[in-house]
């Protein structure tokens with residue numbers, strides 16, 4: 001009889017654990033990836049550690065874009081769910097990852113080591129306060145030496161941020177920051193269409209125009225961990241035809 005009680009308690013506990021782990025994640029971290037073998041492991045590890053530290057039921061989705069350097073295997077071995085984007089481009093990779101994410105709140109961030117996924121709790125906190133679109137702000141959080149060129153830091157991003165705020169009332173200080181969060185519901189409603197870097201502007205402009213509740217949080221920008229030269233912005237290996245033919249919207253001004 002005692003044994004039976006113990007085993008039924010164990011069974012109950014097991015089924016609770018099973019239920020908890022089978023529950024959909026509340027947060028998805030979506031990381032677009034194209035040949036980032038040097039940095040993808042630490043991105044996944046930092047996001048996972050942040051989930052644990054902050055009590056977030058989360059998943060890491062790496063949206064790979066045809067990597068040939070082992071990024072996929074590395075991401076999987078660190079516990080990420082890897083999904084495969086068939087269309088080339090930063091926006092295409094993100095749209096694919098967003099579509100396949102299961103969390104109610106989705107946080108986007110780069111795989112090259114420039115974003116610090118241990119900071120995702122700040123985004124989640126704003127979402128829990130009721131915000132639907134949360135932008136990272138590198139100027140508020142800190143830009144490490146060598147992470148951003150002088151002209152992007154002092155001219156490009158501030159000027160573009162001013163223009164976008166003027167026309168669309170976005171009310172954010174760093175429009176090109178790739179680390180940002182949005183509810184899955186809002187993302188579906190905004191129906192993103194772009195495949196290239198212009199996704200950064202498209203998503204922000206559409207969110208602002210939709211009247212979504214928007215907030216920003218400070219984030220740190222680190223120099224990327226790549227051992228290849230910075231991309232020119234137009235090479236066909238990394239950029240979609242739309243990007244290359246759309247010069248005004250091409251830049252995300254890293």
Ligand SMILES: Nc1nc2c(ncn2[C@@H]2O[C@H](COP(=O)(O)OP(=O)(O)OP(=O)(O)O)[C@@H](O)[C@H]2O)c(=O)[nH]1
Nearest residue numbers: 032033034065088089090093110111112231238254
């Ligand atoms: N450019 C590009 N990036 C992709 C693609 N697919 C996934 N990504 C990822 O998107 C993120 C941002 O791309 P980056 O090339 O770093 O863009 P950036 O930061 O504006 O430019 P950099 O100064 O070269 O770092 C990285 O994590 C890439 O691995 C793609 O097809 N093209």
Ligand SMILES: [Mg+2]
Nearest residue numbers: 112114224254
């Ligand atoms: Mg980068």
